Amino acid sequence: LAKTTQPISMDSYEGQEVNITCSHNNIATNDYITWYQQFPSQGPRFIIQGYKTKVTNEVASLFIPADRKSSTLSLPRVSLSDTAVYYCLVGDGGATNKLIFGTGTLLAVQP
Amino acid sequence: SQTIHQWPATLVQPVGSPLSLECTVEGTSNPNLYWYRQAAGRGLQLLFYSVGIGQISSEVPQNLSASRPQDRQFILSSKKLLLSDSGFYLCAWGVSYNEQFFGPGTRLTVL
Numbered sequence: 001l002a003k004t005t006q007p008i009s010m011d012s013y014e015g016q017e018v019n020i021t022c023s024h025n026n027i028a029t030n031d032y033i034t035w036y037q038q039f040p041s042q043g044p045r046f047i048i049q050g051y052k053t054k055v056t057n058e059v060a061s062l063f064i065p066a067d068r069k070s071s072t073l074s075l076p077r078v079s080l081s082d083t084a085v086y087y088c089l090v091g092d093g094g095a096t097n098k099l100i101f102g103t104g105t106l107l108a109v110q111p
Numbered sequence: 112s113q114t115i116h117q118w119p120a121t122l123v124q125p126v127g128s129p130l131s132l133e134c135t136v137e138g139t140s141n142p143n144l145y146w147y148r149q150a151a152g153r154g155l156q157l158l159f160y161s162v163g164i165g166q167i168s169s170e171v172p173q174n175l176s177a178s179r180p181q182d183r184q185f186i187l188s189s190k191k192l193l194l195s196d197s198g199f200y201l202c203a204w205g206v207s208y209n210e211q212f213f214g215p216g217t218r219l220t221v222l
Contacts, residue, residue: 034209043201043213044155087154089209096162097143097205098170101155 004088009106018075020105022088025069030092033064033071038085038104047086048073075107083109113138117202117214124221130175130189132217134202137183143205144185146177147213148198155201161185197221 005023012018024033032051036044048055050062050071061074075082085104114137124130136142143162147155157170159177167177174193178186185202197220203211 032209041199041216041218043203043216044211045213046206046210049209091209093208096160096168097209097211098145098157098160099209099211100157101147103154 004090004102006086006088006102006105008103009108011108011110012078013110014079015077018078018082018107018109020073020075020086020088020107021070022073023070024088024090027068027090028092031090032092033062033068034089034091034099035060035062035073036087036089036101038087044087044101078107078109080109080111083107113204113206113212115202115204115212115214117200117217119217120215121218122220124192124219126194126221127191130187130192130196130219132187132200132202132219134185134187134214135183136185136204139183139204141182144179145203145205145211146185146187147201147203149201150198159187192221194221 032049034049035047037047038044048057048060048062050064052064055062063072085106087101087104089099116135145160146158148158149155159169161167161179164179164182175189200217202214206212
């Protein structure tokens with residue numbers, strides 16, 4: 001499972017677009033990039049997953065460059081309720097589908 | 112739809128006492144199941160995972176054990192709790208490729 005590096009924390013204001021970048025230099029050919037969101041005293045929640053280029057859903061967009069050594073989670077027009085820890089994970093799932101979480105990025109949205 | 116239950120929600124136990132946390136899943140069969148622990152201000156640590164009844168894999172040496180007596184039941188246990196066992200315990204089931212669905216968690220405080 002490839003190691004990931006992301007900022008410990010980020011600050012933003014309501015209505016802004018937030019981009020959280022994750023570095024994964026040792027990503028393997030079969031690895032997917034997955035992002036989770038965790039609110040205090042709750043379990044993480046799957047946000048988005050991608051392999052290359054761009055993926056968009058109702059919550060976020062995920063941008064992956066051609067070399068796949070990094071990825072950027074983009075949250076459009078954040079609100080106070082988007083304050084949470086965001087985790088970037090890289091792996092191929094495999095038979096066990098184990099996930100290895102890092103410390104994540106604490107996003108604090110101010111009014 | 113699929114649902115995951117964990118109980119109790121909170122627990123305060125003295126050092127040296129036993130522990131039993133239960134997790135059950137509804138709406139799916141033969142899921143991969145996982146136990147995680149999260150210490151205050153830290154990321155999630157994978158403790159155990161199970162790919163079937165009676166099949167348990169331990170990720171880290173520790174004071175805890177896990178069992179899977181039924182297809183959709185996963186139990187985390189300890190014979191004698193340590194102070195270091197305090198934390199937020201989360202059960203999850205594997206939905207698909209790198210996607211897991213987490214339960215509400217149990218906040219354990221060992222005094």
